Structures are given as C-alpha cells and as structure tokens.
Amino acid sequence: MIAFLWTLLMVILIAGSVILVGKLRATRLDAKRKKWWVIFHVLFVIMYFTGVLGNFVLTLFTFYLKDRELIYAAHYFIKYFDYYLIVPGALGSLATGIWLAVGAWGITTHYWIIAKWVGNLMTIFFGSIFIGTWIEKAINALSLKELEPIYNPEYLHSQKMILTGSVLVLAILVFLTAISYLKPWGKRKVSQRR
Template sequence: MIAFLWTLLLVLLIAVPVISIGKMRDIRLNAKQKKWWVISHVLFVIMYFTGVLGNFVLTLFTLFIKDRELIYAAHYFIKYFDWYLIVPGALGSLATGLWLAVGAWGIINYYWVIVKWVGNLTTIFFGSIFIGTWIEKALHALSLNEFEPMQNPDYLHSQKMLLAGSAVVLAILIFLTAISYLKPWGKRLLNNRR
C-alpha cells in the first residue's frame, strides 16, 4: 500500500503541474518544439525500456546459474536498474508524453494517446507495487544463508514473478511503441456541451 501511495504522489506531482500549465497557457507546440520534445520523450523511453530489458535478461540469467554470489550480484544490479533506469525513464516518459499530449494532440482527443498514457500508468503502478516488492523479497531471501537460492521457495517465487512481471512490462512497452508509430486509432468525437 505504501508503494502505491508514493507512486500515486509522484505521478500526481508530475501530471497535475504539466496538465495545469499546459491548459492555463493554452500551450501549442510548433513543429520545431514538438520535434525536440519527441526526442526527449524517446530518450526517456529508451532509458525505461533498457532498464526493463536489463531486469528481464538478468532474471533470466539467474535461472541458469548456481553460484550464490552471481545470483546475488544479478539481483543487486536488477535493483539498481530499477532505481536508476526504470524509475527516471518511466516518470520522464510520463512527463514528456503528457506535455506532448497537451501541446500537440490533446490528452483525450485521440484514442491512441489515451491508450498510451493508460499503458504507461499501468506499467508504472505495476512496477512500483509488484516488481519492486519482488526485487526486495528476492534480495532478502538471498541474504538468508540457511538456504541455497535454488532450494529457497521464497527466492524461487520472487525470481519467477520478476521474470513474468518484466516480460509483461516489456510487452506493454513494445505495444506502446508500436502505437506511437502507427497511431492506429483516430480522433474521438467530442460533444461540445455548454
């Protein structure tokens, strides 16, 4: 519950000012501004994607080795990838994506934009609530010297959940990347109620 609340607070601290400033100033990005914001958005997405892919590969690596120190090192790197690549990449892509939506397309004007921010929020909350917990549980289980990692049921459960969770997040990020390029759905028909 604490992870959810901290994540919600961070998301609100990013989303509310970006949307408020954009709406109050009626921001419209020109072509040059839009290109630079897209570049920054793509860089944050690359950071995010690289961290998730690294976590997936390292967790996959732990399935095939027996050396306790290597397994611990892999999970230690997974934790640092989470802190220094995934979290800033996810929050940066959220902030730049919202700014692009406010200044170029509108937050709720296009179906593909709505799907992108819902997908990004889903991965952010899933990662902070579940994946972060599995990382900590795996490291804790590894720190107990009474079990070898491959005989420790707590570690094995966390390992499998990390692998599955990373695969889910990777799949969502690939889907969101495809949506960004293809823009498969058109503009929503909005009622102009007075």
C-alpha cells in the same frame, strides 16, 4: 501499500504540474519545439525500455546460475536498474508524453493517446507495487545464508515473478511504441452541447 501511495503521489504531482503549466501556457507547440520534445520523450522511453530489458535478461541469467554470489550480484543490478533506469525513464516518459499531448494533440482527443496514458500508468503502478516488492523479497531471501537460492522457495517464487513481470511490462512497452508510430485509432467524437 506505501509503494502504491508513493507512486500515486509522484504521478499526481508530475501529471498535475505538467497539465497545469501546459494549460496556463495555452499555446500549441510549433514544429521545431515538438520535434525536440519528441526526442526527449524517446530518450526517456529508451531509458525505461533498457532498464526493463536489463531486468529481464539478468533475471533469466539467474535461472542458469548456481553460485550464490553471482545470483546476489545479479539481483543487486536488477535493483539498481529499477532505481536508476526504470523509475526515471517511466516518470520522464510520462511527463514528456503529457507535455506533448497538451501542446500538440490534446490529452483526450485521440484514442491512441488515451491508450498510451493507460498503458504507461499500468506499467508504472505494476512495477512499483509488484515488481519492486518481488525484487526486495528476492534480495531478502538471498540474504539467508542457511538456504541455497535454488532450494529457497521464497527466492524461487520471487525470481519467477520478476521474470513474468518483466515480460509483461516489455510487452506493454512494445505495444505502446507500436501505437505511437502507427496511431491506429482516430479522434474521439465529442458531442457538442447546445
């Protein structure tokens, strides 16, 4: 519950401040500025994608290990990837994506932008609420010296859930990348009131 509230607060602060500044500025991004913001956005997405991919590879790696110390080290790297790659990458891509939407396309004028909003928020909340909890449970279960990791049901469950969660987030990020490039849906039809 605390993870959800903390994440919600961060998302509201980031999204709210970017939208507020964008609306107060009320000018569109010119082509040069838009290109630079797209570069920053892509760099944050790469950071995010790399962290999630790293977590997936390390978790997959732990399925084939028997040495407790290597498994423990892998999970510490998973935790650090979460803190130093995934969280800043996700929040940075959210902030730069909102800024681009406000300054270039409009926040709710295109279906593909709305889909990116929803997908990014889903991965942020899913990661902070579930994957973060599974990482902590796995590390706590590994701290129990009386049970080997391959015989610890709590660790094995957390390990499988981290892997499944990483695959899900990777799939969503690939989908969001594809729709960013393809822009498959057009503009929303807005009814005009008289």
